[in-house]
Amino acid sequence: QKEVEQDPGPLSVPEGAIVSLNCTYSNSAFQYFMWYRQYSRKGPELLMYTYSSGNKEDGRFTAQVDKSSKYISLFIRDSQPSDSATYLCAMSAVSQGAQKLVFGQGTRLTINP
Amino acid sequence: NAGVTQTPKFQVLKTGQSMTLQCAQDMNHEYMSWYRQDPGMGLRLIHYSVGAGITDQGEVPNGYNVSRSTTEDFPLRLLSAAPSQTSVYFCASFRAAYGYTFGSGTRLTVV
Numbered sequence: 001q002k003e004v005e006q007d008p009g010p011l012s013v014p015e016g017a018i019v020s021l022n023c024t025y026s027n028s029a030f031q032y033f034m035w036y037r038q039y040s041r042k043g044p045e046l047l048m049y050t051y052s053s054g055n056k057e058d059g060r061f062t063a064q065v066d067k068s069s070k071y072i073s074l075f076i077r078d079s080q081p082s083d084s085a086t087y088l089c090a091m092s093a094v095s096q097g098a099q100k101l102v103f104g105q106g107t108r109l110t111i112n113p
Numbered sequence: 114n115a116g117v118t119q120t121p122k123f124q125v126l127k128t129g130q131s132m133t134l135q136c137a138q139d140m141n142h143e144y145m146s147w148y149r150q151d152p153g154m155g156l157r158l159i160h161y162s163v164g165a166g167i168t169d170q171g172e173v174p175n176g177y178n179v180s181r182s183t184t185e186d187f188p189l190r191l192l193s194a195a196p197s198q199t200s201v202y203f204c205a206s207f208r209a210a211y212g213y214t215f216g217s218g219t220r221l222t223v224v
Contacts (some may be wrong), residue, residue, distance in 0.1 A: 008153065034212055043117075043203050043215030044156070088155065099144045099207040105155035 003027050006089055006104030015113050019076040023089035023104045026070065030091040030102075033065050035074045038086045038106065047087075048074065079111045115139050119204050119216035126194040126223045134189040134219050136204030142214075144207040145187040146171070147179065149200040150218075156203065162187055194223045 006023045013019055021035075031052050036044035048063040050056045056063045062075040072091070076083055086108045090101040120135045138145065146161040158171030162181040176198060178190040191198060199222050205213040 004155075006155075036213075041218070043205075043217050044213070045215070046212040049210070049212050090156075099146070099209075099213070100158070100161070101156075101213070103148075103156040105153055 001026060003102050004089065004091060004104045007107055008105055010108040010110060012110045012112060013079060015079060015081060015111055017079050017111075019079050019083070019109060019111075021074040021076075021087050021089075021107050021109070023072050023091075024070055025072070025091060025102075027091075027093065027102075028067075028070065029093035029095060031094045032092045032101075033063070033072050034090045034101065035061075035063055036088040036090060036103075038088060040085075044088055081111045081113050084110045116214050117204055117206055117216035119202075119219050121219060122217065123220050124222070126191070126221065128194060128196060128223060130191075130194050132191050132194070134191075134202055134204070134221075136187045136189065136216060137185050138187075138204075138206040138214070139185065140206060140208070140214065141184060142206035142208050143184065145181070146205050146207065146213070147177070147187070147189045148203045148205065149173065150203060151200050159189065159202075191221075196223045199223045 004025045033050045035048040038044040053065045053067045060077045064073045086106040088106040089104040092101045117138045143164045147159040148156040160179040162168045202219045205215045
């Protein structure tokens with residue numbers, strides 16, 4: 001069993017929809033949680049970075065962490081065609097340092113105009 | 114402000130050949146990593162470095178070597194290429210509170 005599970009999709013939604021992307025994990029020591037966006041043939045870029053539980057909002061993006069359920073989510077409001085990309089969750093334990101990340105396999109998202 | 118620069122962008126190797134993937138960053142980050150990305154596998158850590166002169170193995174280190182003589186450069190060497198090393202390779206540097214900055218990747222095919 002992988003430490004981090006992420007549905008690879010693909011996920012296709014109409015423009016303007018609310019998108020929900022999710023990851024589950026098995027290591028209860030994970031405390032750093034990140035979401036990366038990766039456009040085709042590009043390197044991943046950091047979208048959201050949270051520590052421990054709770055919500056974090058940045059513009060149209062909201063990240064949620066539920067440590068009791070070992071479940072994290074990324075919500076995209078008013079989705080745009082430019083949001084079409086692969087979204088990767090990543091996490092690490094304090095003992096490992098925030099830099100030693102374990103990645104999910106990524107969810108491919110398409111926003112249709 | 115270039116961030117993380119990887120060269121080459123594409124490479125085809127024959128089985129048994131060796132080569133070095135170059136990585137340079139201009140952000141003065143101490144921590145740097147090499148990841149490989151394969152379909153259905155996500156990003157997997159190959160080697161990492163916490164500063165000049167210090168390197169360590171990640172999840173999938175076999176067949177790869179690294180060195181870190183300066184803060185800026187972190188090359189990845191393939192010792193004897195195998196078809197299983199066909200992948201997209203990403204170099205990244207890390208700073209706390211900012212997460213990783215990734216390069217644009219090297220697409221490697223081993224035939």
